[in-house]
Amino acid sequence: MAAGHQLVGPRSGIGMTSQRTRDRLIERLRKEGIRNETVLSVMRTTPRHLFMDEAMASRAYEDIALPIGYSQTISQPFVVARMTELLLAADIDGGVKKLLEVGTGSGYQAAILSQLVGEVFSVDRIEPLINQARQRFFDLKYNNIRLKHADGNWGWPEKGPYDGIMVTAAAPHVPQSLLDQLVIGARLVIPVGESDLQQLMVLTRTQEGFDTDLHEYVSFVPLLAGTH
Ligand code: SAH
Numbered sequence: 001m002a003a004g005h006q007l008v009g010p011r012s013g014i015g016m017t018s019q020r021t022r023d024r025l026i027e028r029l030r031k032e033g034i035r036n037e038t039v040l041s042v043m044r045t046t047p048r049h050l051f052m053d054e055a056m057a058s059r060a061y062e063d064i065a066l067p068i069g070y071s072q073t074i075s076q077p078f079v080v081a082r083m084t085e086l087l088l089a090a091d092i093d094g095g096v097k098k099l100l101e102v103g104t105g106s107g108y109q110a111a112i113l114s115q116l117v118g119e120v121f122s123v124d125r126i127e128p129l130i131n132q133a134r135q136r137f138f139d140l141k142y143n144n145i146r147l148k149h150a151d152g153n154w155g156w157p158e159k160g161p162y163d164g165i166m167v168t169a170a171a172p173h174v175p176q177s178l179l180d181q182l183v184i185g186a187r188l189v190i191p192v193g194e195s196d197l198q199q200l201m202v203l204t205r206t207q208e209g210f211d212t213d214l215h216e217y218v219s220f221v222p223l224l225a226g227t228h
Contacts, residue, residue, distance in 0.1 A: 016058040017049040025061045029081050036085040042115045043081060048074070051106040051136060065219075070126050070228075072221055074106040075168060079218050083189050084112055086202050086215065087164040092185040096163040100181065102152030103168035103223070107133030111142050113166070120145045121159050123152040125227045151226050155181045162186060169223035170198045179203065179210065191220045 015021075026044045034040060049060035052074055056066050065073040088096055097118040101110050104124035110133070114120045122145060124130050130149045137145050148156060153175045155165065160181035167178070167190040178188055182205040191198035200215040 017047070017060055021061045022048075025063060025077060028063060029078055032078055034078070034081040034085060036081075036088065038116065039081055039084050039088070039112070042112055043077065046108070046111055046115070047140070048077070048108055050140065051108040051111070068106045068129070070129060072105050072126070072129065074108050075220070079216075080109050080112060082216060083166055083168070083200065084109075084116070086200070087113075087166050087187055087189045088116060090164055090185055090187045090204065092163050092183065096186075098159075098163050100156055100160065100162045100165045100178075101168060102155070102165065102178070104130060104133050104147060105168065107136050107145075109166070109168055110145050111137070111140070114142045114145045117163070118144065121148070121156050121162070122146070123148045123150045123156055125149070125151050125224060127228070149227060153177065153223065153225060157181055164189070167191070167223060168220065170194075170220040171223040174201065174203065179205070191218050 022044055026040050049057040052066055052068055059066060063077050065076045068074050090096055099113050099117050099120050101122040104110055104122040110120050110122040127149045130147050134147050154177045161183045162181055163183055163186050165178050165188045170191045170193060172194045174190060182188060184205050186205050188203045190201050192201045193199055196219055197217050198220060200218055202213045204211045
């Protein structure tokens, strides 16, 4: 579990990043149907404005995706909350403890997950984003997240299997390697589709194979092949 965050100096969260502004976002997520109060309470205290460029920080607690450079985005808070609650709802003996994220981006989603489970592994194909996220986790004392610069289509098999895998980029199809890295009962949460709009798919590993459920429509940047 990550330690509390000391917010001092010019980025202490005055005005548009104040606790009041953050509370309004949480209230909105609750109204829009997020039910997991533990997820909401972690999102309430996680400084999303520190996962983006300072020029963007005044919009950090609006329910929108924002640019983080390299043509990538930090996901919309509602989508972060929804995907997190879907991932954690898995029925696993001993609980959900070890997760993999594909698409580290800003590191915000990984930071949320790291406060809800024991260990988070996350990969991104863009090296500067990995380096930036690593520095953020160090500064903010999220010390149970391991990062790797890699093509996440292959997962991170050496560290698996996982109690859940979340893909935060739009996949044209579900990568078989990711399914292979789930324990029984674990879920893969992944936006599937090729156009601007994808559907959130939840695949749950069973003794016999996989159960599939479809959820909200979402809009993610594409899951690409290879590293950059
Ligand atoms: N979860 C992020 C948002 C991710 S944006 C956050 O909280 O900020 C999508 C990310 O997926 C981008 O950083 C992009 O580089 C990454 N990505 C796209 N294809 C990938 C692949 N094949 N393997 C790993 N990362 C990938």
